[in-house]
Structure formats: structure tokens, C-alpha cells
Amino acid sequence: MTNAFPFSAIVGQEEMKQAMILTAIDPGIGGVLVFGDRGTGKSTAVRGLAALLPPIMAVAGCPVNSARAEDVPDWANLKDSGLIEKPTPVIDLPLGATEDRVVGALDIERALTQGEKAFEPGLLARANRGYLYIDEVNLLEDHLVDLLLDVAQSGENVVEREGLSIRHAARFVLVGSGNPEEGELRPQLLDRFGLSVEVTSPTDIDVRIEVVKRRDAFDRDRDRFGGAWHADDMALRGKIVTAREALAGVEASENMLRDCAELCVALGSDGLRGELTLLRAARALAAFDGAASVTRDHLRSVAASALRHRLRRDPLDEAGSTTRVARQVEEVLG
Known part of the structure; x- marks a missing residue:
């Protein structure tokens, strides 16, 4: 069983769940921005959906999760690698992440020990074909916002530094969450999110009780709780896969x-x-x-x-x- 809280077990927040499902059906929609109170299931929904989605097929050892051998970047130095099944990537972008950590940089260890200029991929490479999740996205530093805007526009990460000239695919569903009381999002980045959702804490007593009951049951025995909701998640997975095939x-x-x-x-x-x-x-x-x-x-x-x-x-x-x-x-x- 996965350690993620089952997506189907999330109580309420129907608009947020619908937005997440729609981007799973058509990633070209452009991601989801979720603004609202703390503790309303924002990050739970992202991780639950990713665990729910069918795994991807990727070239073994490929740092950017390429679906075909011909798509593997030259700098990855892979030879005769077959396809393997991997969970849909969900990568967290911390607020304090450096630019090198996000886009990638020179592999210092190989440079010092082997005298080679090699590329060490960053978070954008790992997020390709998956989700890039930014909690408190409205507090993200401006230079990282600019980087994300460039990549979101092109679907490609380009690194030109320290004698390296690297490019690789970086197509992902961008999911941001935050509390509007802590600051507004830059208009340029706001416009890059396809969907936006406002979430609030439930005021209905019975709903709040049900949320607490399910979370408590999950924390006490994750395998048992996940098993109880497994059929619902698999049914939802089937609907998403069918919708992907029917979309065109x-x-x-x-x-x-x-x-x-x-x-x-x-x-x-x-x-x-x-x-x-x-x-x-x-x-x-x-x-x-x-x-x-x-x-x-x-x-x-x-x-x-x-x-x-x-x-x-x-x-x-x-x-x-x-x-x-x-x-x-x-x-x-x-």
C-alpha cells in the first residue's frame, strides 16, 4: 500500500478534487493553484492523486523519465537501457531551494575526482512527466519564479553555465498552494496556472467530525485504511484512464x-x-x-x-x- 492518504477518502473540497482530476486527464490545462486556509487538505490531495494515477513507463536510469530511448538526453550517458515502470513523479520545490538545485548544475564530485564536466540534474528534471508541487508558492523568490515562467512556457529546461550547455524536457503539472493572507502571487506566474481553487475550512460539524475520523484512522493503521479505500481509488483511476483515451x-x-x-x-x-x-x-x-x-x-x-x-x-x-x-x-x- 502507498503511504499517501487515499484521494477518494478526502472529505468535501469537491472543486479542488475536480481540478486535480482534470489536470490528470489533460496536463495541457496548465496546473492548479490552490489558495486557502492551512490544514484544508491541499498537499494531501496532490500526493493522493499522484499515488492514485497509473505508473509511467520510463527508460531505466533516465534522469528525466524519458518514455523512449531516443528521447534520453545525450548527457545522461545511458546505453541499451530498457523500460521500467515508475510511480508518477511528485517533486516538492522548497522555498529555500537554490537555482542550481532547481535547474541543475555542474557535478562537482565528478569534476574534482575525474576531471570531467558532467551535469547533475535538478528538480525540474525529476519532475518531468509528473507533478511539481510548491507549497506557499506566493512566498517563492522572484528569481525562481522567473525560472519557472520560462520552463512553463517552453516545456524545456536550458542550462548555460560553467562551460555546460544542457537542455532537457521539463513538462510537468505545476501545483501551487498557499495562504492569501501571507502575500499575493506575482501576476505573471498566476496567469500560468490553468485552474485556481479557493478552499476553506468546513463549518459543518458533521463534516469536520468525518475529516477527523478518517485522518485518525489513517494515522493509526495506514495499510488497513488504504485497503478500505483501494477499490474506490482504483475505480477513479479507471475513469481517469478512460477519459484520457476519450479526450481527443x-x-x-x-x-x-x-x-x-x-x-x-x-x-x-x-x-x-x-x-x-x-x-x-x-x-x-x-x-x-x-x-x-x-x-x-x-x-x-x-x-x-x-x-x-x-x-x-x-x-x-x-x-x-x-x-x-x-x-x-x-x-x-x-
Whole structure:
């Protein structure tokens, strides 16, 4: 059994769980930003989902989890390595991480002992084809934010330093969490997250009791608790795998595209990333539901997650971004 808390056992937080599932179906959505109170299951959900997902097939010994031998970087110096099964990577990026630790650097040990210039891969290499998780992402240092923006844009990590010229694939689902009371996120990085979710502590007494009961049972006997929820997790895994296979065939009519555009115009979101993310998220949800095409119900379900963090501030409107999105969804979609 995995040591992660079962994803299916998480109580409530439906929007957060839906956002995580959608990025598992279509990583191109662009990751998830989860803002809210401490102790609301943010990191639990990330690790639970990663443990739930089917393992990946990767070249044995490849530092960037390449799926094919021809994709292994030359600097890895691998020869005749076969494929092995690996868990979906989930890599934590600590706030205090140095730039070298994140992007990689010269392998000092080999340089000193063997006189060779060799590359020591960083966290971005390990996160390829998986998840890069940043807790308290709003406190991340600016120079690391700039690095992440470059990699998120290109899907490739490029290192030019100390006589090295290295590049490798770095495609991952970026998941950030934080408490908005501790500071805001830079707009440039905020825009790179496909979906954003606001989580709060439950106020219903029965819900809080159920959360405590499940966590206590997990802490007392992880194997037993995991076994009790294993069937639910495997059923959810099956739905995600099926949705991945069906995703390309899900249709979006001209009317749905018009709905996306009208909603984004009504909200005043900048650029076209809002429409594209809204459409991709709705299509992923349709695939998860087993639908052949995107409907207005799918758009309604993902609109807040896809658009709330893309709104301009309106000093004349004191309503929060979630309320503003809900209001326009009602007006545009009915």
C-alpha cells in the first residue's frame, strides 16, 4: 500500500478534487493553484492523486523519465537501457531551494575526482512527466519564479553555465498552494496556472467530525485504511484512464466556443488564455463524464476554476472573483 492518504477518502473540497482530476486527464490545462486556509487538505490531495494515477513507463536510469530511448538526453550517458515502470513523479520545490538545485548544475564530485564536466540534474528534471508541487508558492523568490515562467512556457529546461550547455524536457503539472493572507502571487506566474481553487475550512460539524475520523484512522493503521479505500481509488483511476483515451474525440460545438468567448468578454479577462483553458477543462470534464461533446453544464462546472484568477480588479465591485464569475455565468449561460 502507498503511504499517501487515499484521494477518494478526502472529505468535501469537491472543486479542488475536480481540478486535480482534470489536470490528470489533460496536463495541457496548465496546473492548479490552490489558495486557502492551512490544514484544508491541499498537499494531501496532490500526493493522493499522484499515488492514485497509473505508473509511467520510463527508460531505466533516465534522469528525466524519458518514455523512449531516443528521447534520453545525450548527457545522461545511458546505453541499451530498457523500460521500467515508475510511480508518477511528485517533486516538492522548497522555498529555500537554490537555482542550481532547481535547474541543475555542474557535478562537482565528478569534476574534482575525474576531471570531467558532467551535469547533475535538478528538480525540474525529476519532475518531468509528473507533478511539481510548491507549497506557499506566493512566498517563492522572484528569481525562481522567473525560472519557472520560462520552463512553463517552453516545456524545456536550458542550462548555460560553467562551460555546460544542457537542455532537457521539463513538462510537468505545476501545483501551487498557499495562504492569501501571507502575500499575493506575482501576476505573471498566476496567469500560468490553468485552474485556481479557493478552499476553506468546513463549518459543518458533521463534516469536520468525518475529516477527523478518517485522518485518525489513517494515522493509526495506514495499510488497513488504504485497503478500505483501494477499490474506490482504483475505480477513479479507471475513469481517469478512460477519459484520457476519450479526450481527443470529445467535440465542442460552435455554440460552446461562442459561450466561452462571450463569458470571457463579459468578465473582461485579459488575452485568450481564459477561453482556451475553459474549453480544455470543460472537454476534460466531458471525457470524465463519458460525454461525447461539451455542454453548458460542463462549462458551468469549470468556469470559476478556469477564470477567477484572470479577472481585472474592479474598484467599483466589492464582490469577490468567484461571485463575479458566478454572476456572469448565470447571465451568459442562463
